[in-house]
Amino acid sequence: MRYKLRSLSGLLAFDAAARHGSLTLAAKELGRTQSAVSQQVKGLEDQLGFALFIRRPREIELTPAGRALAKSVKQALEGIDDRITTLMRRHEPNVIRLSAYHSFAIQWLIPRLPRFNMAHPEIDIRVNADDHQVDVAAEGYDLAIRGGWLRKLPPGVKPMRIEKYMPVYAPELAGGRDITAQELGDFPLIGYEDRSYWNDWLFHNGLELNNPDFGKTYSHSGLLVQAAIVGAGIGMAPLATAAQALIDGRLRCVKGKASSNGFCFYTVASEEPPSENVAMFVKWLHDEMDQMEIDLQQFLTEN
Known part of the structure; x- marks a missing residue:
């Protein structure tokens, strides 16, 4: 023709x-x-x-x-x-193009990724941090790590982690001593603009604060955790984002029970079933989340 x-x-x-x-x-x-x-x-x-x-x-x-x-x-x-895009993927089977939220990528994924790279040097993980919910296949990704509510997950999707929240603070905020739950009202409280995260934790622990000093609010968990690290106040932080800073000693937790509102992280692949390499990487993500939970529980028990 x-x-x-x-x-x-x-x-x-x-x-x-x-x-x-x-x-x-x-x-x-x-x-x-x-x-x-x-x-x-x-x-x-x-x-x-x-x-x-x-x-x-x-x-x-x-x-x-x-x-x-x-x-x-x-x-x-x-x-x-x-x-x-499809043909390029087939000719680069050892490349995984990944989309993840900024805070998740910077605070959780990037510090752990060298372990995957050492175990699988033949696989090239290319991370793009983006907070909008990408169309995985249409935008050229092989995999996306997303956040959403457990009750609204697509059918058959297994969450990597159901997020938990705890008040965290820098040791210097109280001169190196521990801060108790009863002292929360004595310090600036920082968090998201949505104060329900603080309210949920207080309710979950049977606490009530009179005229709490709610200070700065942040749109990203990574910003919130960083603010807590530099002593801006006590932050209601997701443990996945704060985990490394807690284990390193840059942050401490106020004693109490972690709260959860059903927010979770999960993965979406561009193809079903996913390629062998993508499936292996997803399994690694789940394994890392499980190990982080073990490390966190040990840390919280000992501290």
Whole structure:
């Protein structure tokens, strides 16, 4: 079959211009000059025999025919991109492209990843920290580590860990001595903007505070834990994020029972069943979580 178009460059220029509504922004995306993109779109229009854009002094607008073509071109290019991604994965079987939340990646995963690398030097784990819930396959990942509520997990998904929370603080905050639960009201309390984490722990431990000093709030658990480490106050922290700092002695726990609101971490693979390497890495993640729980329980018992 002989295709009507002699070049795809005009279609790529048209697609970018249609998405941005601007020849200038299309040129920036494609790494070309605005004049070159304009000429390529004009060349495409000449081949087709009809206009794709209405051109105004500072903007362009798709014609009805342009809108119809833009939709088809977008679908076709996305299909090509998906196929290329799949083929690239097949030719790089020892690469695992991983998406994980910032705090989880920095505070939990990265410190432990060298152990996996030593055991499996042939596998290249490429981590991208991103807090939005990625479309694993469409965005080119092999695996994503996500957080969500246990009651809302997709069917058949096994959580890596159901998160637990404890008040943590730097030893220097109280001059090196332990802080008791009854003294919580004497120190700044830090946490998320949602104070239910603090309320849940207090309720779980049969405590009530009068006029507590709620200080700074943080959007990420990693920021919260770091604030506690530098002595900003007592933080209601997820133990997975605070574990290493607790074991290293940079943080201590207020004595009490850990609370949980059903938040958990789980994995989503781009393919089911996952590849052998992805399945092995997921098992390693679960094993590391289990070992962390053992280490934490031992630490909390001894301290």
